[in-house]
Amino acid sequence: MRVAFAGQVPKDPAYPDDIEDAMAFATEAGRAAISDGASESYDSRSWAQLLVRRFIADTRVDLRWLDEAIAAYRSQRDFTGLPWSHQDAFDRGSFASLLGIEYLPREQQVRVCCVGDSLAVLINRVGCRRHTFQYLLAELFGRRPQLFSTHPARNTRLAGPGFFDSHTESWPIPRPEPWVVLCMTDAMGEWALRHDECGRPVWSELLAVDDQPGLDALVAEARQSRDMRVDDVTLVRLSFDD
Amino acid sequence: MPYQAEISRSHPTAFLFVVDQSLSMQSIMSNGISKAQQVADVVNRTLFTLITRCTKAEGTRDYFEVGVLGYGGSEVRNGLQGKLAGAVLHPISRVEASPLRVDERMKKMDDGAGGLIEQSIKFPIWFDPQSEGVTPMCQAMYRAADELADWCDAHPGSYPPTVLHVTDGESTDGNPEQLAERLCQLETEDGAVLMLTLHLSTAGNDPLRFPAAESGLPDEYSKMLFRMSSPLPDRLMAIAQEEGFQVEKGSKGFIFNADVVEIVQFFDIGTRASELR
Numbered sequence: 001m002r003v004a005f006a007g008q009v010p011k012d013p014a015y016p017d018d019i020e021d022a023m024a025f026a027t028e029a030g031r032a033a034i035s036d037g038a039s040e041s042y043d044s045r046s047w048a049q050l051l052v053r054r055f056i057a058d059t060r061v062d063l064r065w066l067d068e069a070i071a072a073y074r075s076q077r078d079f080t081g082l083p084w085s086h087q088d089a090f091d092r093g094s095f096a097s098l099l100g101i102e103y104l105p106r107e108q109q110v111r112v113c114c115v116g117d118s119l120a121v122l123i124n125r126v127g128c129r130r131h132t133f134q135y136l137l138a139e140l141f142g143r144r145p146q147l148f149s150t151h152p153a154r155n156t157r158l159a160g161p162g163f164f165d166s167h168t169e170s171w172p173i174p175r176p177e178p179w180v181v182l183c184m185t186d187a188m189g190e191w192a193l194r195h196d197e198c199g200r201p202v203w204s205e206l207l208a209v210d211d212q213p214g215l216d217a218l219v220a221e222a223r224q225s226r227d228m229r230v231d232d233v234t235l236v237r238l239s240f241d242d
Numbered sequence: 243m244p245y246q247a248e249i250s251r252s253h254p255t256a257f258l259f260v261v262d263q264s265l266s267m268q269s270i271m272s273n274g275i276s277k278a279q280q281v282a283d284v285v286n287r288t289l290f291t292l293i294t295r296c297t298k299a300e301g302t303r304d305y306f307e308v309g310v311l312g313y314g315g316s317e318v319r320n321g322l323q324g325k326l327a328g329a330v331l332h333p334i335s336r337v338e339a340s341p342l343r344v345d346e347r348m349k350k351m352d353d354g355a356g357g358l359i360e361q362s363i364k365f366p367i368w369f370d371p372q373s374e375g376v377t378p379m380c381q382a383m384y385r386a387a388d389e390l391a392d393w394c395d396a397h398p399g400s401y402p403p404t405v406l407h408v409t410d411g412e413s414t415d416g417n418p419e420q421l422a423e424r425l426c427q428l429e430t431e432d433g434a435v436l437m438l439t440l441h442l443s444t445a446g447n448d449p450l451r452f453p454a455a456e457s458g459l460p461d462e463y464s465k466m467l468f469r470m471s472s473p474l475p476d477r478l479m480a481i482a483q484e485e486g487f488q489v490e491k492g493s494k495g496f497i498f499n500a501d502v503v504e505i506v507q508f509f510d511i512g513t514r515a516s517e518l519r
Contacts, residue, residue: 011250012250012251012252014251014252015251040295042297042298042299043298043299045299046299079361084344084363084364084365084366085293085294085297085302085338086297086299087363087364088290088293088294088297088363089294089295089297089298092294230248
């Protein structure tokens with residue numbers, strides 16, 4: 001597996017350093033992860049970064065994994081030392097999605113773990129879509145997604161039976177066809193699925209994005225025509241052609 | 243489609259609380275405290291919540307500008323005093339930095355291991371209750387329009403301002419309906435000023451929440467306040483539904499005879515505007 005492209009576009013060009021999406025890769029181990037930190041939360045950038053780093057280190061995402069992530073996040077802050085406005089914001093929690101990819105070469109499979117509204121798409125060399133996960137339809141992005149929270153009480157739905165199994169999928173990628181997995185956060189995912197549903201060759205267009213100026217231009221044009229929701233955008237292209 | 247603009251630091255929105263501070267606000271509610279104190283508590287809690295929503299690890303982002311106008315006796319006054327007395331509307335970071343005082347309260351909190359611990363938290367106060375004299379509501383509407391006209395001119399691309407008006411009495415300086423209408427004609431490119439009204443009536447009638455018609459209201463005065471209120475945009479309609487209120491097409495941002503819990507919900511729903519980014 002190799003990272004053929006990875007780029008990000010901030011939601012507010014006036015504040016490029018405030019991007020709250022995160023991504024991490026360990027290509028030798030066949031692992032990649034992206035996370036979308038929710039705008040309206042205290043420190044979703046740190047939380048998103050922590051989640052992707054933890055996935056790269058340990059792909060067995062379950063309640064124990066999440067509890068350890070929460071403990072690591074909380075250990076970074078001394079609650080009693082925070083100003084009053086930060087105490088309440090910290091207590092409301094930080095929220096982020098997680099989309100993790102693990103390449104299993106022996107099985108010729110890609111395992112996809114997705115909690116929240118990021119999107120993974122498996123396409124072949126001509127841009128033909130084989131699988132998407134977790135959403136199959138653009139309209140599903142309108143729902144309020146279940147995200148990982150730093151506040152344990154906000155994670156109760158994750159404790160339901162089979163939650164993590166139902167948020168994991170394995171895709172066969174038989175040789176020798178050069179498969180590609182596209183990973184993207186929600187604004188681009190909604191835009192791409194909506195155009196795919198209308199017959200636009202959107203996956204080929206995304207395959208053609210191979211540098212940051214190309215991604216900037218695509219997002220700027222879509223935002224200008226109010227065709228893409230204004231949010232942080234992350235796009236990653238993983239190739240399995242070697 | 244109006245009321246769709248995302249709220250950002252480049253395009254903030256505004257919340258203006260317009261609070262009746264006439265003598266009748268001294269009357270006692272079912273929880274044993276005065277309407278004036280109850281409303282002041284909720285305004286302070288709402289300001290706190292707005293600040294929390296804007297607070298990131300690196301600081302408070304100016305997604306909102308907020309102000310409070312109080313009216314009672316012969317005047318309309320700036321409800322924010324101390325360092326905030328010099329203007330009505332302030333960026334939320336300035337409000338965060340300038341409470342009148344900070345009280346200590348106890349709060350039960352998650353301990354991160356499945357249990358609860360009681361922890362002392364700070365509760366800032368910006369707005370103190372006051373109740374005196376008559377009810378100059380026309381003056382208040384006029385002053386609100388004055389403030390928001392300038393704001394809309396300066397923020398043409400923003401989600402429009404929301405006025406949260408709380409009153410229990412009849413206007414004593416004339417009919418405010420036309421002035422409210424003029425206030426709600428102010429607009430940004432994303433829509434007209436929203437007026438949401440909480441009528442804490444002294445009449446003993448049953449509460450009426452977000453009605454679509456004035457027919458169920460008991461008197462001409464409550465009907466006038468209903469007409470002064472804006473229809474709920476789709477997003478606020480959805481939030482009101484999530485909170486358990488029955489709303490329908492044409493439902494207005496108006497609650498008649500709210501109880502203590504509904505006062506809190508009214509402020510919560512009214513300040514949930516659009517997505518922050």
